[in-house]
Amino acid sequence: MNLHKLITEIPHDPELIQALDEFVELNLPEFKQVLNDHPIKIPWGGAFSTTEAFWTYFLIKSLQPDIVIESGSYEGYSLYYLLQAAPNADAYSFDPYNTPKKVGYFQYHPYDWTEYDFDGPLIDAFVFFDDHINQDERLRQAKERGIKHTLFHDNFLHPKAVHSHTSLRFCGIEGFAKFQFIFPRLNCDPIFESTKERPQYYAWLTYCEMLEE
Numbered sequence: 001m002n003l004h005k006l007i008t009e010i011p012h013d014p015e016l017i018q019a020l021d022e023f024v025e026l027n028l029p030e031f032k033q034v035l036n037d038h039p040i041k042i043p044w045g046g047a048f049s050t051t052e053a054f055w056t057y058f059l060i061k062s063l064q065p066d067i068v069i070e071s072g073s074y075e076g077y078s079l080y081y082l083l084q085a086a087p088n089a090d091a092y093s094f095d096p097y098n099t100p101k102k103v104g105y106f107q108y109h110p111y112d113w114t115e116y117d118f119d120g121p122l123i124d125a126f127v128f129f130d131d132h133i134n135q136d137e138r139l140r141q142a143k144e145r146g147i148k149h150t151l152f153h154d155n156f157l158h159p160k161a162v163h164s165h166t167s168l169r170f171c172g173i174e175g176f177a178k179f180q181f182i183f184p185r186l187n188c189d190p191i192f193e194s195t196k197e198r199p200q201y202y203a204w205l206t207y208c209e210m211l212e213e
Ligand SMILES: C[S@@+](CC[C@H](N)C(=O)[O-])C[C@H]1O[C@@H](n2cnc3c(N)ncnc32)[C@H](O)[C@@H]1O
Pocket: 043, 044, 045, 046, 047, 048, 071, 072, 073, 074, 075, 076, 077, 078, 079, 094, 095, 096, 097, 098, 111, 112, 113, 130, 131, 132, 133
């Protein structure tokens, strides 16, 4: 069973949960290698956890997009996983305020992604938004560009969280299937430590897939 099917059909089916557990167990050694080789050892600036990195890496790997785009790179912590997951893709990083480090080969642009004129179709592109811009607006921009796969970070579920942006977690979205990641097997390895406590608050990734017309 492929990961795409797994993450788009969780969380309720016990057989799929079991399959996810097996997926984690089988793929943990590969992920640990990628993690180990990460040039940024201590991530700062709202970078995502290793749990989120795990699912992002394998989701992109299973989709193998032609183009990967990150909006909101900061130092490049998450960008590294995008590059590792899709090594043959053309990679773009957009961040007006922070320049990512050299975490692989990518084009960096110090402005908003909407200002860039992509040369060609974006149907097979994968966009990762971690820029704290309203997510419904970002999804509309992705839709206008015909992008099928978008992933959003920072969907705070904590009741006391302060939101600086509209989170797709709380919006209806038209024309897309929306999948909230959960993190099963939170206790299975120490590298997932940061999301172990109160896992119900750690649904911080939302994957949106454009529906066929
Ligand atoms: C939470 S940090 C990103 C963390 C990063 N993904 C990581 O893993 O380290 C948010 C970033 O969004 C950037 N940002 C703010 N406005 C932006 C925009 N319009 N387009 C792209 N990035 C933006 C900020 O400069 C900041 O570096």
